[in-house]
Amino acid sequence: MQERRSNADRRQETRAALLGAARALFTETGYAETGTPEIVARAGVTRGALYHHFADKRALFQALIEAEAQAIAAGIDAASLDASDPLTALRQGARAYFAAMQAPGRVRLMLIDGPAVLGPDEMRRIDAATGGATLREGLAALPGVTATGTELEALADLVSAMFDRAALAGAEGGDAGPHAAMIDSLLARLA
16 A cells, blocks of 8 residues: 655655755756756656745745755864864864765855855855855854954855855866865864
């Protein structure tokens, strides 16, 4: 006898199928070149199912970016959990960030199409709710950092931009090693 799935299970499966198909297509051809007909065909669902879960392609893309940001943040948190001091935590978090950005298509999603489609303010909001919050906390905990409030926000933005630039340097087989080493050195100087 076949086990019956609840409506909640079916909704979750449909949403996951849409996000998975969208991720594959957005990383293969980019946001602009991906249409909703291709997404629903790849997901094996109807257009009605897509619009039941997401208002439009942009909303689907935003949900995907938020999921990617959460996955990156989870990796950073896990890597820095057992750190003995704030500098070690930041260094371990930096290595985890660079490892997370090696996931196929992630640089394109998070650093190229994400800002182009959602805009820098929305990307900053998503980051602030995920990995950016961890970065701010880590920087504030460094003994050499006295910045608070808007100064701490600015410092976190600048350090985050360095991480992103290093990830871009390492995209598609490039060597991010020198960038990562310099970031490690700069973090030590901040401490």
